[in-house]
Amino acid sequence: MKRRDFFRKSAASALGASLVPSVVNAAGLGPIKPDRTIDNWLSMGTGEMREPTRKKEVTYGVAVLGGGLAGMCAAVAAARNGAKVVLVQDRPVLGGNASSEMRVHVNGVTHLKPDNFPERETGIIEEILLHNRFFNPQESFAVWDHVLYDFIYQEDNIDLMLNTQATRAIMSGDKIASAHCWQITTETEYIIHAKQFIDCSGDGLLAASAGALYRTGREASSEFGEKYAPKVADGWQMGATLLMLSKDMGKPVFFDPPSYTIKYDAEKSHPKRNFKAYQDGIWWVEVGSDDDIIGEREIIRHKLMGYMYGVWDYIKNSGKFPEAENLALDWVGSIPGMRESRRFIGDYILSEKDLLGHTHFSDAVAYGGWSLDEHNPGGIENLKEPPSYFHERFSEVYEIPYRSLYSKNISNLFFAGRNISQTHIALSSTRVMATCALMGHAVGIAAAMCVQKNIFPRDITHQYMNELQEKLLREDAFIPNRPARDINDLAKKSALVFASSTSSGDVSLLLDGISRDFNNEVHHWQSDGLPAEVQLEWKNPVTISTVEIKCDTNLRRNIMMRKDSKVSDSFWNDIPKELIKSLELVVRVSGEWIRVGSLNKNMKRLIKFNFDTVKVTAVRIILNDTYGVRNAKLFEIRCYR
Known part of the structure; x- marks a missing residue:
């Protein structure tokens, strides 16, 4: 039997004997279930013969399938907006491609032209990355898994099901009534x-x-007017990658490749297949598919292991890398990180022209800016081509519309991540995880709104888009070209705002609705030294119970965890020094100042003070310290009843 046929037959056999009951029977009645009536279980605890039938039915407002960063952000957003949520993840850890199982960097708008600085994502994804900076300073990927677990576990409205796969939908008309898991x-x-x-x-x-x-595969260039799409549509999908890490042993280490190694043919390889920083993994050890990339996954996994060891064999034994003499493999991935498979169709299909033309969408809820990074058809099996074409890089961010984040024909189904409504070329940019997380944040809020209002995703497009966008902005998501205009924000109704000192910006900018410096425009106030104070005054008393502040975490510097722990002008591996560390909140009631809140170890950009409802004529924020800089910078102040 040929090796290729063996793996095809093995994959088919594994599917038929799978522990996951996802095989539909011939009558179309649903998954084949194991027969437990013949199970010979003698329970010594009870002395009884028992039947281990385990079946549970549970009910939630929102069910989130997939525990990568998009799913995590969706679950948290829905839970914080009042929905009871279940988060279903088919792995034992959260994080998807970012987890310790794959170890992919959490890229987003990571390197805009011309200076390679980011326009970093805020909201829930930033909370997650900051949480890691505080609780995982050693930058351990195994600990990172547990940081993510902690982030979900601390949310009261989320139930987490790990090692669980949703195998099929149970329908009621055009609605999903339930998920069989x-x-x-x-x-x-x-x-x-x-x-x-x-x-x-x-x-x-x-x-x-x-x-x-x-749909799957590549659209023809004529369908959406995409200059980087092929002239004729085809089935090619960007492939999966296995990563590895090496360790300097301090002495020469011999490497003998395993039996399934596939030789790396350097002579036939495109010159852009470079080995820069190979000690921390090579992203272009990748295998794609021009057909059923999901059905071929086990074949692809086996090939990737062979190719990965072939590349490492070349590094260790070709004589071209004498500096690798003391290196040994320290960690090798077994689960490929996926880039592309199904792309679901929504009310709008995002395309290359939208990204490159920076289309302005009235229903924008997220943004991106990773380069058009289309990996070549076939990956490492197409050595003559560069590993990725990197068609164009962006100098500014593009918008992602809400209409691409829900199904066109299933009335209660949202998407977030690489499976949203978009073309293959658009996916080459939007697929990175921090961008996917922004989509998750948006649909999480939208799903909670649908539950509360008893509506469907499409209804938000036509009736509640302003409300969705305002909720996102309040939760520190950023929507380009969309300032906040929340009519419930009492700070905007203040008669006077002033500060004890100013080194840059203007204190009035804290009320302009834009919570970051953007497109070379200043939207901040910065103190001249610390401590410093900002005060809001009203002509007539107002009733408030919440004050929200957005401070500085230096959004022009990346804070994701990397395998190489990179520190530079655009990367940082510690708590942002600009973050406010300690502050107090006092309010004026009947002429008397009363302290209603304080923090001595703040860990978030969005700082919330909640207190008993009180009628005030002024609010004063006292900024005492940062994590390392002498001036404090703020971008927004909001007050609510």
Whole structure:
């Protein structure tokens, strides 16, 4: 039997014998379930013969499928907006491609032209990255898994199901009524009922089983007027990658490649297949597909292991890398990081022209700016081509519309991540994880709104878009070209705002609705030394119970965890020095100043003070210290009843 046929047959056999009951029977009645009536279980605890039938039905407002960063942000956003949420993840850890199982950097708008500075993402994804800076200073990927777990666990409205896959949708007309799931560790069948479903799983098995429209492969250039698309549509999808890490052993280390190694043919390789920083992994050890990339996944995984060891064999034994003599492999991935499979169809299909032309969308809810980074068809099996074409880099961010984040034909189904409604070329940029996380934040809020208002995703487009955008902006997401105009923000109704000192910006900018410096325009106030104070005054008393402040974390510097712990003008591996560390909030009530809040170890850009409702004529924010700079910088102050 040929090796290729063996792996094809093995994959088919594994599917038929899978522990995950996702095989639909011939009558179309649903998944084949294990027969437990013949299970010979003698329970010594009870002395009884028992039948281990484990089936549970649970009900939620919002069900999120997929525990990568997009799914995490969607779950947190929905929970914080009042929905009861279940987050279903088919792995034992959260984080998806960013987890310790794959170790991909959390890129987003990471390097804009011309200076390679970011326009960093805020909101929930920044909270996650800051959480890691405080609780994982050693930058351990294994600890990072648990930082993510802690971030979800601390949310009261989220139930987390790990090692669980949603295998099929149970429909009621054009709605998903429930998701059939299988938890492999407990051998438990779950039926999850929910009003709204968010598929952030990447491959989108639940959405596909619901009958949601989707496509795979590359569109023809004529369909959307894309200059980087092929003239004729084809099935090629960007491939998966396995990463590895090496360790300097301080002495020469011999490497003997394993039996399944596939020789790396350097003579036939494109010169852009460079080995820069190979000690921390080579992203272009990749295998794609021109057909069913999901069905071929086990074949692809095996090939990737062979190619990865072939590249390492070349590094160690070709004589071209004498500096590798003391290096040994320290960690090798076993689960490929995926780039592309299904792309579901929404009310709008985002395309290359939207990104390059910076289309302004009235329903914009997220943004991106990673380069048009289309990996070549076939990956490492197409050595004559560069590993990625890097068609164009961006000098400013582009907008992502809400209409691309829900299904065109399934009425209660959202998407966030690489499976949204977009073309192959658009995906080459939007697929990076921090950008996907912004989509998750948006649909999480939208799903909670749908539950509360008893509406569907499309209804928000036509009736509630302003409300969705205002909620996003209040939660410190950023929407380009969309300042906040929240009529409930009492800070905007203040008669006077002033500061004890100013070194740059203007204190009045804290009320302009734009919570970052953007497009070379200043939207901040910065003190001249510390401590410093900012005060708001009203002519007549106002009733408030919440004050929200957005401070500085230097959004022109990346803070994701990297395998190389990079520190430069545009990367940082510690707590941002600009972040406010300690501050106080006092209010004036009947002429008397009363302290209503204080923080001595702030860990967030968005700082919230909640207190008993009180009628005030002034609010004063006292800034005492940062994590390392002499001046404090603020971008926004809001007050609410």
